[in-house]
Amino acid sequence: MIEMDIWSQLLGGFATAGTPINLLWAFIGCALGTAVGVLPGIGPAVAVAMLLPITSQVDMTASMIFFAGIYYGAMYGGSTTSILLNTPGETGSMVTAMEGNKMAKNGRAGAALATAAIGSFVAGTIATVLVTLFAPVMANFAVKLGPPEYFCLMLLAFTTVSSVLGKSTLRGLTALFLGLAAGLIGMDQITGQVRYTGGVTELMDGIEIVLVAVGLFAVAEALHAVLFEGRTVETQNPMSQVHMSRGEWRRSWPAWLRGTLLGFPFGTIPAGGTEIPTYLSYGLERKLSRHQEEFGTIGAIEGVAGPEAANNAAVTGTLVPLLTLGIPTSTTAAILLGAFQNYGIQPGPQLFETSSTLVWALIASLYIGNVMLLILNLPLVGLWVKLLKIPKPQLYAGILIFATVGVYGMRQSSFDLLLLYGIGVLGVVLRRFDIPSAPVIVGMILGPLAEAQLRNALSIGEGHWSIFVQRPMSLGLLGVVLTVLVLPQVLAHWGRKRA
């Protein structure tokens, strides 16, 4: 019964997403996303953030299709760069880079690019099917959640983004609370009480999330480049024909499927981002492979296929909590939430009823976008490789122009520009001292939402904090939060004892 409903809704979504104008938006989004993924210095979060002004002119469905295209287009493009470019000093955080880069160094760039692109397509499409089936069920379930449960879910998102990712829980928490502090500035949502504006009228409405994201990522990247990367010499690996042999196909497809199954669940839970599943997938492929000798030496194709699929599946999975709960679990998802808010829409369980046309058009556009991206990234990959030839000085200086227009265009205030550049400096400091910046963004955007849920929850509980332990769901979630906080420490402790 419900399933019939899903398919007819999806069909309706295809009808909306398939109009020429929406197809065009999807295509521009995918192309732009691939470009920003290929180019170092700007990622999908910054690209979407800088283009948020279009929300004032463009129809809501079209712009969400466009932004979604940028979001997962960047994932396709990113792998091209990590396979072809040798950036010395880059840390091992980019798991796909490790094997793909090794393969490219040994003249097999084409096969690495092919398995990455096709793997992304397979994973993206399967994950979209899972979103189609899973998101409505999740939304049905989420309707039953009250403010205490929402608050606990947000607490979980805070905990994972600050303690699981990154090397140090302490530095992660510091970043998170800096973000929460930034989110406090401006008018309190519930009482209208003004906080931390210091009498500056520009701060009454709070600091724009776009400003912080563009500052922390784009401006900081340019500042870091001029300060520290001037003497870094990058080399590019030779391209080879984009083609996989029969043996490479046979080694790739099980890795794609395993990566997808690993990536999707991690994307859907508020456990923050794609790093964990890609890392797990890499470990799994390395363990299962019959070509152990290729790992870390000439590059094993499974080591590209699995993590790449896991990455894409997780990215697609992040749409589930974003659309059904209104909880973003990645930086880009946080910016997408901002785009919804620009249209006066708060994503959540009701979204599937109140804006079902939008939601289903968005989901349908994911299927379409994945096909577009496969074409853009397989036969046309040579086009994007040319982007890598743009010299660094011109590239970063150009990014500064785009950063300026994105931020200045919002409120036409020079004060915002100074703030933007100041936050850029902060971004460099964070980067130098290995303090993660993602928790800052998540804290800033989720902080005010969490505060409102907390206060609503306490109203329900008539001022008693016990409301959080009286309801089984919120009690369970609190347990998960505690586990996430404590478990890594315990494991590390055991690890030391055994060693």
Place this chain on the structure above:
Amino acid sequence: MQNSSRSTTLQTLIALGALGVAGVLAWGAVQIPSAAGYSGVGPAFLPWLVASVLALCGVLLLLQARRGGFRDVEPPSGADRGDWRSFAWLAAGLLFNATLIEHAGFILSCALCYALAVRGLRLSEGQATPLPRMGQDLLTGVVIAAPVYWLFTQVLAVNLPGLTSTGWF
């Protein structure tokens, strides 16, 4: 030469910075009337919470910095020491942009920012930066900024400052 990010002096400054932010937050929180209302939690609650946790983080960071440095720091990419001379050119570009944009218009102001930033970035790579080249960069800056300006003012109806009020320059 020690890597700048491993310097415990700088790390101490970072920790003190976190404590400073916590202090400012606490000072601001005092001024928020805490009409707790029915829920028992008013607008001053979260500011106090954030201030306290941030202060705690600051203290712990300070302890780490004084006792051998931050734990498990991934060494940052690139050079150990900053190239401040190149940085000054780029920073000048940004500051000029923020002060000039309302007077010289978006296109010119951004073009100048672009030219100065390119100069700084070229310097950091050890490239020669003769003056004529800056003129060329200024032109390139106009070529990049102008279409952006048109897209935003003409298509998206975003109000950006121009030298004239036509919306074209």
